[in-house]
Amino acid sequence: MQLRASIQVFLLSYYGISAHARIDERNFSPAQIIERDVVIIGGGASGTYAAVRLREDLNTSIVVIEPKNRLGGHVDTYKVPETNTTLEYGVQSYMQYGPSVGFFERFGVQLGSFSTRQLKVINVDVETGKALNYTAPSAVATFDALKKWQQFVEKYNDLVEPGYWNFPEPGQIPQEFLLPFADFVKQNGIEAAVPRIAVISGVGVGSLSNIPTMHVVQAFGAPVTKAAVEAGFVQPLVSNSLLYQRAYNLLKDDVFLSSTIRETERGSSGIRLVIQSSTKEVETLIKAKQVLWTPFPSQDNLRAFDQDTTERQVFESWEPSWSYVGVAKIPCIPENSSITYLPQDVVPSNHIAIRDYPYSLSLGTTGPSGQDLFRVMLSANFSMTYAEAKAKVHASVQKLISAGTLNHTGPCKVDIKALSSHNGVSWPQEVEILESGFVQKLFSLQGRRHTWWTGRSWCGEYSSNVWTFTDTVLERLVRSLV
The missing domain is CATH 3.90.660 (Polyamine Oxidase; Chain A, domain 2)
Incomplete structure (x- = not known):
């Protein structure tokens, strides 16, 4: 038995798969288990947009995991005390590119020239x-x-x-x-x-x-x-945060705020995630067919995401x-x-x-x-x-x-x-890495291990670029659910 276990650990390690114990569903009551088509990691610009598009337009069930106590990512709004004034100190403006104007219109957020x-x-x-x-x-x-x-x-x-x-x-x-x-x-x-x-x-x-x-x-x-x-830059007439406040009101039954991933399994049959919310004492098990990762892929962020060797080789040099x-x-x-x-x-x-x-x-x-x-x-x-x-x-x-x-x-x-x-x-800045096929290796991760990737690390770093790119990912993701 001991020899078999040692061989098993060696094989898991060799192929870059975490050797932790498998998630045991018996540790979760039915009320602690959620099943969805797609679990979305991150509720910033790309995660919020993807959630709306998947659930409302593409007939796909979702759940969003967001570590902050709000949606919106880099949108940061400061309310000046004792005034009716708000200051945008994060995202400042938006381009009229791709689906950006339509996304604001969807939530009744009026735009004006920046x-x-x-x-x-x-x-x-x-x-x-x-x-x-x-x-x-x-x-x-x-x-x-x-x-x-x-x-x-x-x-x-x-x-x-x-x-x-x-x-x-x-x-x-x-x-x-x-x-x-x-x-x-x-x-x-x-x-x-x-x-x-x-x-x-x-x-x-x-x-x-x-x-x-x-x-x-x-x-x-x-x-x-x-x-x-x-x-050609535009801005909301009220506040950049208004879009995300209204998106949350739409999605809130499928959003876990102030929540972090404790453990992940990406196997042949889909995804299992254990998450912990700061507002709940018990953990939640999420079972999904696919996962959409939207935060930047740092080693700290990916620590609980059971990277394998292929993923690690792509991301470690960033x-x-x-x-x-x-x-x-x-x-x-x-x-x-x-x-x-x-x-x-x-x-x-x-x-x-x-x-x-x-x-x-x-x-x-x-x-x-x-x-x-x-x-x-x-x-x-x-x-x-x-x-x-x-x-x-x-x-x-x-x-x-x-x-x-x-x-x-x-x-x-x-x-x-x-x-x-x-x-x-x-991305790493060495020309040699670009010339070695880095971009192709990066994009070969799309759909691999039931995992799709979007966000500012995969395209231009502006909300309009992110939303436009996310649509191209969602098109492929939805096809993979059939």
Whole structure:
């Protein structure tokens, strides 16, 4: 018996299958067991959209597992106390691309043109807080450069949108995709587009110069470029969160909020998940035919998802990123201003160097008038906790005072009202990995082990891209249920 058990453990380990004991249904009462066609992991943009489409349009039973106490993912809304004002400090706007406008209309959420506050931009040295003599490109130069970038990304749009189903095999990848971005920028004369691309997408923290152009295409492809060139971004007239509040009201009988996966089995006959909700003492067993995974596939997120060797080989090389957005009360910074922390190398107009520092920070007035509220955007290429993010913001404001950049003396009390993590992982950046068939290996996971994948890790990182790509996944997923 002992020898047989040892052989069994060896075989499970060899084939990359977790060797934990199988889930025993006898440990669950009938009230603790749920059966569905599809279990959806994550209730962000892609998970919420998929749940609505599957249940309401595609005659498919679903259940959604979401660790937060709400749906919406990176949509973050702050209600200013004692006012009727809300501030969007997460997702800001949407593109009129794919099913996006129709999805808002479905829930009666009215859209209007997206507009930004006109702020006085103060560029400062990220290390010292002193004012930098950096000259940003003019609006005309930015527009002309973005038009050139648009021609490039539209030329190859079918290879990357929606998703990478049609991405070229190794040896056939466009050579422009593999160029270091600094070389591509110089060869095509689009230096003036770089700041706008970086601000909207957040790409390239640490260095934009050396990453393959392919990664910039991922972050700033044809749909978002078109919206930037044509001023085509839209926003809900009330709140970004309203869409998800109404989606939850529709789906709530099939949604587990504040819930996490404790154990998973993906076998030949389907999926079994054990979940624990913070609002319930007992665990729940979910049995489904297929699973749709929507969060970013970090090793931490996948810990309870019984990865096998094939999945692990694809996901282990992904690179983590750290990003926080928030709202802070900062009385020492003048209202209607925006502080942008930049590396010294951008002076006088070296736009490609705009990300040549391990972290990026900006603080921009949000209103309402007299509240001293600023939207915080902080990204880093090194590990950063909530506490460290808050400390970085505090220290960066004090640098402004010490450097004499602000007309303020003494300490400045920074009160962070809200802070949300937008951490993630991104594809490995080495050209050799792209040329080894990485994209094909990644997409070969779709449907394997009854598992389908969507979310920002598989397409453009904007809600409109995610919804458009998710439709292509759902089409294949539903066929697999027959």
